[in-house]
Amino acid sequence: MKSRLRFTLQLGFTLVVCLFMIVPVAMSVIAGLTENYFVGLQSGLTLRWVNEVWQLYADTIWLSIKLALACLLVTIVIGVPAAYGLLRSRRRWANAIEELLLLPVAVPGLATALALLLAYGSYREFRGSWLFILIGHVLFTLPFMVRAVLSVMQTAKLPQLEEAAASLGAGFRQRFFGVVIPNCMSGILAGALMVVTLSIGEFNITWMLHTPLTKTLPVGLADSYASMRLEIGSAYTLIFLVMVVPLLVAIQWAGKLTQQHH
Amino acid sequence: MRSSVSITLNHCSRTFAGGNTALQPLDLHVNAGETLVLLGPSGCGKTTTLRIISGLESPDNGGQVLFGERDVTALPIEKRDVGMVFQNYALFPNMSVADNIAYGLKIQRLPRAEIAHRLDEVMRMVDLKGFGERRIDALSGGQKQRVALARAIAVLPKVLLFDEPLAALDAKLRDRLRIEIGQLLRELGTTAVYVTHDQDEAMALGDRIAVMQAGRIAQLGTPQEIYHQPANAFVADFIGAVNCLEVIGMQADGGLIVHGGELVATHLQGVSTVYCRPEDIQVVPLSQADIKGKVVQSIFLGQSQRLLVDTGGASPLQIEAPCRQRWPNGTHIGLNLPSSVLFHPEKTNTTDTTKELANG
Amino acid sequence: MTAASKQPSGAASYVSRPSAINNVAARKHLIALLALLPALVIFCAFWLLPFSRLIVMGAEADRSSGISAYLSILTHRQYLISLVTTVGISLVVSITAVAIAGTVGFFLARQRFFGKAVLAAILTFPLAFPGVVVGFLVIMLGGRQGALAQTSLWLFGERWMFAYSLAGLFIGYLYFSIPRVITTVMAACDNLDQSLEEAARSLGANTWQVTKDVIVPGIAPALLSTGAICFATSMGAFGTAFTLGTRLSILPLNIYGEFTNYANFAMAAALSVVLGVITWMALSLARRLAGGNLGASA
Numbered sequence: 001m002k003s004r005l006r007f008t009l010q011l012g013f014t015l016v017v018c019l020f021m022i023v024p025v026a027m028s029v030i031a032g033l034t035e036n037y038f039v040g041l042q043s044g045l046t047l048r049w050v051n052e053v054w055q056l057y058a059d060t061i062w063l064s065i066k067l068a069l070a071c072l073l074v075t076i077v078i079g080v081p082a083a084y085g086l087l088r089s090r091r092r093w094a095n096a097i098e099e100l101l102l103l104p105v106a107v108p109g110l111a112t113a114l115a116l117l118l119a120y121g122s123y124r125e126f127r128g129s130w131l132f133i134l135i136g137h138v139l140f141t142l143p144f145m146v147r148a149v150l151s152v153m154q155t156a157k158l159p160q161l162e163e164a165a166a167s168l169g170a171g172f173r174q175r176f177f178g179v180v181i182p183n184c185m186s187g188i189l190a191g192a193l194m195v196v197t198l199s200i201g202e203f204n205i206t207w208m209l210h211t212p213l214t215k216t217l218p219v220g221l222a223d224s225y226a227s228m229r230l231e232i233g234s235a236y237t238l239i240f241l242v243m244v245v246p247l248l249v250a251i252q253w254a255g256k257l258t259q260q261h262h
Numbered sequence: 263m264r265s266s267v268s269i270t271l272n273h274c275s276r277t278f279a280g281g282n283t284a285l286q287p288l289d290l291h292v293n294a295g296e297t298l299v300l301l302g303p304s305g306c307g308k309t310t311t312l313r314i315i316s317g318l319e320s321p322d323n324g325g326q327v328l329f330g331e332r333d334v335t336a337l338p339i340e341k342r343d344v345g346m347v348f349q350n351y352a353l354f355p356n357m358s359v360a361d362n363i364a365y366g367l368k369i370q371r372l373p374r375a376e377i378a379h380r381l382d383e384v385m386r387m388v389d390l391k392g393f394g395e396r397r398i399d400a401l402s403g404g405q406k407q408r409v410a411l412a413r414a415i416a417v418l419p420k421v422l423l424f425d426e427p428l429a430a431l432d433a434k435l436r437d438r439l440r441i442e443i444g445q446l447l448r449e450l451g452t453t454a455v456y457v458t459h460d461q462d463e464a465m466a467l468g469d470r471i472a473v474m475q476a477g478r479i480a481q482l483g484t485p486q487e488i489y490h491q492p493a494n495a496f497v498a499d500f501i502g503a504v505n506c507l508e509v510i511g512m513q514a515d516g517g518l519i520v521h522g523g524e525l526v527a528t529h530l531q532g533v534s535t536v537y538c539r540p541e542d543i544q545v546v547p548l549s550q551a552d553i554k555g556k557v558v559q560s561i562f563l564g565q566s567q568r569l570l571v572d573t574g575g576a577s578p579l580q581i582e583a584p585c586r587q588r589w590p591n592g593t594h595i596g597l598n599l600p601s602s603v604l605f606h607p608e609k610t611n612t613t614d615t616t617k618e619l620a621n622g
Numbered sequence: 623m624t625a626a627s628k629q630p631s632g633a634a635s636y637v638s639r640p641s642a643i644n645n646v647a648a649r650k651h652l653i654a655l656l657a658l659l660p661a662l663v664i665f666c667a668f669w670l671l672p673f674s675r676l677i678v679m680g681a682e683a684d685r686s687s688g689i690s691a692y693l694s695i696l697t698h699r700q701y702l703i704s705l706v707t708t709v710g711i712s713l714v715v716s717i718t719a720v721a722i723a724g725t726v727g728f729f730l731a732r733q734r735f736f737g738k739a740v741l742a743a744i745l746t747f748p749l750a751f752p753g754v755v756v757g758f759l760v761i762m763l764g765g766r767q768g769a770l771a772q773t774s775l776w777l778f779g780e781r782w783m784f785a786y787s788l789a790g791l792f793i794g795y796l797y798f799s800i801p802r803v804i805t806t807v808m809a810a811c812d813n814l815d816q817s818l819e820e821a822a823r824s825l826g827a828n829t830w831q832v833t834k835d836v837i838v839p840g841i842a843p844a845l846l847s848t849g850a851i852c853f854a855t856s857m858g859a860f861g862t863a864f865t866l867g868t869r870l871s872i873l874p875l876n877i878y879g880e881f882t883n884y885a886n887f888a889m890a891a892a893l894s895v896v897l898g899v900i901t902w903m904a905l906s907l908a909r910r911l912a913g914g915n916l917g918a919s920a
Binding site: 003006007010011013014015017018020021022023024025027028031037038077078079081082084085086087088089090097100101102103104105106107108109110111112114115116118119120135138139142146172197198201202203204207208218221222225226230233234237240244245247248249251252 | 650651653654655656657658659660661662664665668669670671672673675676679722723725726729730733735741743744745746747748749750751752753754755757758759760761762763767768769797800801829854857858860861864865874877878881887890891894895897898901902905906
């Protein structure tokens with residue numbers, strides 16, 4: 001009886017917390033689809049606001065996707081070898097280097113962005129291009145790719161596998177592409193999902209680095225929250241959720257997948 | 263010490279959520295003060311049986327667990343007065359050695375002086391004097407297991423339960439702790455159930471052994487009965503090594519024709535296979551041999567050697583021979599298999615020798 | 623391996639053995655270094671160098687006071703108050719989040735019931751919402767048109783609001799902290815050795831005693847570590863604060879204000895460095911405690 005009561009109390013508390021998490025999201029979704037939120041749902045459902053957002057902000061969405069993919073490409077090309085390098089370095093060095101690479105995550109994005117601006121802001125051409133934002137995103141997401149790949153490399157007993165391949169006569173290139181890469185695919189996948197999600201949602205760095213011509217989705221969101229009516233902000237948020245929730249689900253799924261692997 | 267109680271399981275089965283049956287309906291009685299060993303390969307249901315006794319799991323509907331006369335089926339483990347020793351020690355890492363051992367006593371709210379006294383006594387029993395303030399992670403595997411043991415016996419449980427307590431230790435240490443646990447159990451006289459997959463451990467510790475297979479008890483008996491009168495081929499094979507000789511014919515006088523020769527075994531009429539242990543086969547001059555064969559391999563074991571002898575059957579016979587003599591591969595040797603050492607699980611109880619051993 | 627096998631066989635190879643071994647080791651380290659090089663170059667050029675300049679810049683004269691900006695932080699009430707406010711609200715948020723989400727996470731990790739997976743998903747999916755979105759969600763809850771305002775209007779005939787104050791900030795920080803803590807606590811509970819609980823129970827401990835003596839000590843490192851991550855994230859949470867209003871006196875908004883409104887670069891740099899040092903220390907502590915989790919800033 002006592003345990004029954006305890007269970008009910010805990011479940012009730014959990015449900016309250018769930019409400020706290022889900023109610024504002026639900027309200028935002030409803031607001032984005034309502035004709036006039038001030039009047040309420042009786043004013044009717046509409047896709048008008050979503051359309052309007054698309055007219056106003058479509059370029060921010062495309063830029064965010066472009067940035068995320070470019071960021072993914074860069075983090076894979078430099079992050080996977082970096083993880084391998086860490087795996088193969090002496091423990092002390094590897095720890096120190098990892099600590100360094102983590103700094104852009106440990107330090108608030110605002111500070112990183114400020115540092116970038118003050119150092120490279122005077123290069124007009126560079127400052128005004130989307131590549132300037134890409135730099136910020138790469139700095140911020142790289143540790144997530146490295147960590148995801150490295151942890152899979154460590155649990156996959158990669159050094160032993162590589163030694164086995166070497167004993168069979170495989171050269172470095174054959175080992176890297178034939179043994180290393182295939183065996184850390186799940187880590188690359190998990191890292192990739194993380195990188196894309198973080199890049200699409202990145203605001204703190206991007207807000208400082210963007211120009212009127214290089215607005216990303218979160219920048220546009222902040223813009224609409226400040227200057228547009230509630231319905232437009234909500235519709236815009238809805239579009240963002242539609243883009244990012246599948247990615248979050250995929251991250252959880254990938255996490256479970258790698259867990260089962262081990 | 264608290265008086266010990268008997269344990270009775272009535273019709274206890276256990277089916278898991280997925281429909282997996284871990285335990286077929288089981289009846290089991292452990293006498294007060296007795297040590298019963300549950301022995302079997304992994305997945306045989308021995309741990310499930312132990313967990314049902316402990317109260318960590320409940321039997322399916324209809325099952326009943328009795329401690330003495332008292333029905334404890336509905337009681338959770340914390341109300342059952344058991345002491346349990348876990349395979350991975352399960353020592354609380356946030357407490358010192360002394361705090362770990364005294365944990366159950368503090369739960370019982372015993373007076374401080376009594377706790378100190380009991381702690382002292384138990385630490386002496388398991389040879390841990392002076393280790394009280396140590397951190398758990400500063401202990402070796404053997405010391406950890408001693409702490410776990412001390413913690414379980416400190417509360418003077420009615421029943422002691424062991425879940426493969428020595429499985430994580432290396433062979434030497436295992437042997438030593440096995441002897442210590444045996445002494446402790448005799449000293450305490452507490453009813454104990456001990457789960458293991460190691461037959462040596464089972465033989466050394468068990469007053470009786472229950473060999474389990476696929477959720478059932480395959481045989482329940484004293485170590486001698488289990489070894490010399492195995493109830494079936496599984497038990498015979500699981501406990502020690504065993505040779506199976508296929509009977510390929512029968513003489514008019516009742517002798518059994520096997521590969522390599524002929525055996526006399528009047529108590530085994532009509533069987534298709536006869537069994538015997540490697541150490542029961544003697545190497546004899548060819549002229550006196552029941553069976554003849556050719557040595558194909560000899561494995562040096564230190565105190566003895568294991569010969570593999572090809573007699574023409576499907577697999578070579580295993581023979582335990584003195585280690586000083588040498589039989590190079592290819593040597594023809596003669597083997598003697600007296601009637602008394604031959605057995606068949608369904609026809610065991612008649613030979614005099616095994617009877618004698620079982621009672622002795 | 624490869625280097626050694628190239629050595630000629632016989633007595634000569636015996637003599638040269640030590641150098642062959644050295645070659646193998648050196649080659650291995652060369653490959654590791656080459657693999658790390660691109661990432662290190664980008665990191666040094668675009669983070670280490672700029673941030674070093676930021677540190678130096680923070681020592682330059684502050685525009686308003688004329689003394690070194692680092693000193694200026696310590697001597698000006700306004701900056702000190704905002705520093706204390708930011709640290710304070712982040713601490714309170716972390717503790718609250720750990721208490722609430724710790725309870726929920728433990729409940730979800732240990733109980734089996736219908737619909738549990740859905741609850742766990744609801745509680746963890748806002749994990750990667752950017753700060754701006756969280757700020758907007760707080761407006762949905764506590765703004766002029768928010769859930770609270772509508773309810774109070776209906777019940778009492780007046781609009782209650784909290785979104786544009788420190789309370790709104792608190793709710794927002796709590797919102798992005800809860801999923802982090804729940805994820806960590808659930809993982810920590812899964813990793814907790816179940817036999818420890820069984821051992822405590824076999825010695826007579828009841829549920830409360832098991833929780834106090836086994837579970838809480840067992841997941842304490844995870845709780846502390848996730849709390850430190852929440853603290854660091856809250857300290858640097860610019861997006862949420864930005865959405866809720868630029869009048870609040872907290873560090874990220876101060877940095878932004880000094881930079882954009884007053885072009886006071888030295889002060890902005892100094893505040894950024896101070897903020898960065900605090901969050902870095904908190905995250906280092908978190909990593910030392912738990913090893914692993916990175917924790918993204920919101």
